[in-house]
Amino acid sequence: MKSTKNKLFISFLLICSFISCNQKKEQELNPSNAIPSAAAIVEQIVNQPEYHIDLLDLKTKKKLGNDTIVTVINDPVYHKTKKYNTVNALTLIANEIDLSKIDAKSTKIVFECIDGYKPEMPLTLFLASKPYLAFKDLDAKGTDWEPISKNGNKMDAAPFYLVYTNAPAENDHYKWPYNLIKIHLEPIDKSKTALYPKDPLMVAGYTLFQNQCITCHAINGIGGEMGPELNYPKSVTEYWVETELVNYIVNPASYRNKVKMPTLGITKQQSQEIVGYLKYMAKNKKKN
Ligand code: HEC
Structure with missing residues (x-):
C-alpha cells in the first residue's frame, strides 16, 4: 500500500519533469501560452508524503508490539528514576511505515497529545535514540500512573508517554510528550514553506x-x-488592541485567571516582533 503510494509519487514527479520540459519548449514557441506552472504542481506533491500513526487505534488492534520494562534515570517529567512497562517505539514505527522509503534528513517527527499540544523533533535524532512508548508506570500503586503536578493541577500520563533510556534530560531537542495519542512524520520544512515571510523584516518575528x-x-x-x-x-491582531496583545504574550497570567498559556520568558521587544509578524500574516490568510 505504502510502496504503491511511493511508486505513484515517483511516477508523478517523473511526469511533472516531463511536463515541465515540454512546457518550456511550448513556451519558447509561444511565450503567451499560460499553462499552470509545473513547479506549482511539484510543490503540492512534494508537500504530500506524510505518515500518521494512531496509537489508540493500534492498541485496539493489539498491534503495539511486545512489552518491555525499561528504567529511566532522571526522568524529566517526574524528576526521579522511573520504571515503566513500554513498547519499543522504533519497532512500532518501522512496523507501520517503510522507513527505507523516507529521507530521514528532510523529515520531522511530530507528536500529538490529547490537548492538541504538538512538540516535534528531527527524525534523524529520534532514529538515533532509544525511544520507548510507556503505557504503564510500574512505580504507581493501585493506578496506572503516578500523578504529574503541572501548574498546581494533578494529571496523569495516559494513554502513552514517550521516554528514552539514553537521552540526557537536559537536552531539550528530545521531546518527552505524555498524554500522547498520535505520531506524524512530516516534511521538516512544512511550516517554513507555508509560513516563512517574504518580507525580510518579519523573519525575526517568524523565527520566534x-x-x-x-x-x-x-x-x-x-x-x-x-x-x-x-x-x-x-x-x-484584528480583535486585540496591539499594546495589550504584546503585554499578554509576555505575561498571560496577568490577564487571565488559571491561564493555560505559560509565561515563556520572552521580552517585550521580542513580543513586539512576534506581533509584527502576526500583523503581516493577517494580510496572508489561507485555509490549510
Ligand atoms: C504550551 C502551549 C502554549 C504556548 C507555547 C503558547 N501559547 Fe498562547 N495560548 C495557549 C492557550 C492554551 C491559550 C488559550 C488561553 C489560555 O491560556 O487559557 C493561549 C492564548 C493565546 C492568545 C490569546 C488568543 C485569543 O484569541 O484571545 C494569544 C494571542 C497567544 N496565546 C499567543 C501566543 C504566542 C505569540 C506564543 C509564543 C510566543 C504563545 N501564545 C505560546 C497556549 C500556548
Whole structure:
C-alpha cells in the first residue's frame, strides 16, 4: 500500500519533469501560452508524503508490539528514576511505515497529545535514540500512573508517554510528550514553506513564533492546537488592541485567571516582533 503510494509519487514527479520540459519548449514557441506552472504542481506533491500513526487505534488492534520494562534515570517529567512497562517505539514505527522509503534528513517527527499540544523533533535524532512508548508506570500503586503536578493541577500520563533510556534530560531537542495519542512524520520544512515571510523584516518575528509558539498555536491551520489558531479566519491582531496583545504574550497570567498559556520568558521587544509578524500574516490568510 505504502510502496504503491511511493511508486505513484515517483511516477508523478517523473511526469511533472516531463511536463515541465515540454512546457518550456511550448513556451519558447509561444511565450503567451499560460499553462499552470509545473513547479506549482511539484510543490503540492512534494508537500504530500506524510505518515500518521494512531496509537489508540493500534492498541485496539493489539498491534503495539511486545512489552518491555525499561528504567529511566532522571526522568524529566517526574524528576526521579522511573520504571515503566513500554513498547519499543522504533519497532512500532518501522512496523507501520517503510522507513527505507523516507529521507530521514528532510523529515520531522511530530507528536500529538490529547490537548492538541504538538512538540516535534528531527527524525534523524529520534532514529538515533532509544525511544520507548510507556503505557504503564510500574512505580504507581493501585493506578496506572503516578500523578504529574503541572501548574498546581494533578494529571496523569495516559494513554502513552514517550521516554528514552539514553537521552540526557537536559537536552531539550528530545521531546518527552505524555498524554500522547498520535505520531506524524512530516516534511521538516512544512511550516517554513507555508509560513516563512517574504518580507525580510518579519523573519525575526517568524523565527520566534516557530521556536516559542507553534507547538501550541496554528497560523493558517499549521501548528499545534492546544491554544487557539491565531490567524484564520480572524487574526488576533484584528480583535486585540496591539499594546495589550504584546503585554499578554509576555505575561498571560496577568490577564487571565488559571491561564493555560505559560509565561515563556520572552521580552517585550521580542513580543513586539512576534506581533509584527502576526500583523503581516493577517494580510496572508489561507485555509490549510
Ligand atoms: C504550551 C502551549 C502554549 C504556548 C507555547 C503558547 N501559547 Fe498562547 N495560548 C495557549 C492557550 C492554551 C491559550 C488559550 C488561553 C489560555 O491560556 O487559557 C493561549 C492564548 C493565546 C492568545 C490569546 C488568543 C485569543 O484569541 O484571545 C494569544 C494571542 C497567544 N496565546 C499567543 C501566543 C504566542 C505569540 C506564543 C509564543 C510566543 C504563545 N501564545 C505560546 C497556549 C500556548
